[in-house]
Amino acid sequence: MKNIKLIIEYNGKNYRGWQKQPTENSVQEVIEEGIKKITQKEVKLNGSGRTDSGVHALGQVATFYTDANIEGYKFKNALNSILPSDIVIKESEEIDISFHARYHAKAKTYKYIIYNNNTRSAIHRDFSYHVPYELDIDKLTISANRLIGTYDFTSFTSKKNSKKNKVRTIHDIDIVIKGKLIEIRYTGNGFLYNMVRIMTGTLVDIARGKIKEDILDIIKAKDRDRAGITAAAQGLYLEKVYYKDNWKNI
Template identity: 50%
Template sequence: MRNIMLVIEYDGTNYHGWQYQKNALTVQEIITKAINKITSENVNLIGSSRTDSGVHALYQVANFKTKTKIPVEKLPYAINSVLPDDIVVKSAKDVEDNFHSRYSAKGKRYRYIIFNRKFESPILRNYSWHVSYKLSLEKMKNSLCYFKGTHDFSAFKASGSPVKDSIRTVTEISLEKDEDIIKFEIEADGFLYNMVRIIVGTLVDVGIGKIEPIEIKNIIESKNRNMAGKTAPPQGLYLLKIYY
């Protein structure tokens, strides 16, 4: 048996996230069916990150075991030939048998896009969060230092999340603005459910003056989800990189 690693890019607009669902179309289901068609096998496709409905990926990683003899360099061409236009396999390679796209990952990087002007963009509406009120980029940037490092991020995980260990290490975090687009990026050894979107929602609260940058420290220390901001919508979120 071969173990194949795929790097995948997709527009999540038309899908109910990555992971299989009984009554909804998902990215995992579409790619699995494509691989099955090409290899004439029923493979088990394992994804590195369970992106939510509407979330996009520039660098999702998945792996599957197969007996196919198709050369690895030709697999992306073959799989892409039966995939819809909003999903693309960017590369494929043979990896060791014990490689697991999720459990072998050492870190992840996400990007979030805020579209900050009075009126929505019909072009970017599925790829950003439209925030119509003026945001203070300086205050938002002054908040970033409190997220960096190792913390218990319980205040920034979705309510009801079953994960018991909420300690994560944020290694990089940045915020930039180019005209009406604010680009937020964050890299960590792992993320809690909705952690990035809750951080972004909290940063927007800072940007509008609802909370001050120094209060981020208190929110983290509180471990209380109710202290943080709302969960930013999914369409502005992009899985940017997985590190192994």
């Protein structure tokens, strides 16, 4: 038995997220079907984490076990020859049998793209969140930096989130301006359901002056109603998953 690791890029527009659904199209299901065509056997693909409906990935990591007589690196081209064009295997390799894409992850980086212009974009519409308001980038940056650290992020997750432990660590937040595009990268040891999208929505609401409250007070409140909107799914990308503690040097 071999353990095969995949690094996957996908456009989430046409999928109900990563995780397999009973009646909806998912990224996991499409790739599993592709592997079945190659190996003639069903497999279970273990992803590093779920992405929601409409969310994209640049570096999703997943593993599966197989006894097929196929070298690990060959799955890349084999799968890319049959997968739809909005899913691409960037790398494939055989890895230690004990490796698990989710349980061994040390940190993740999510990228969020905002299109900040008074008119919408036909080009960027499926890959960014359109914000037509003038934003104070200094306020956005100061508030983003205050999110760095270890906190209970109850205010920044969906009320539907049933997980008792909502403490997470944000290692770094990096903001890059590219013309009308604002890219925010969040790196942390884990993220709650909708956490990145709610943090982004809150930063936008602070930067446009809708929220006057200090973001640290919102954190301390542990109240979802004190935070901002949930930013649109299409602006979010799972960019990278890290499997070493010294993630900054990877």
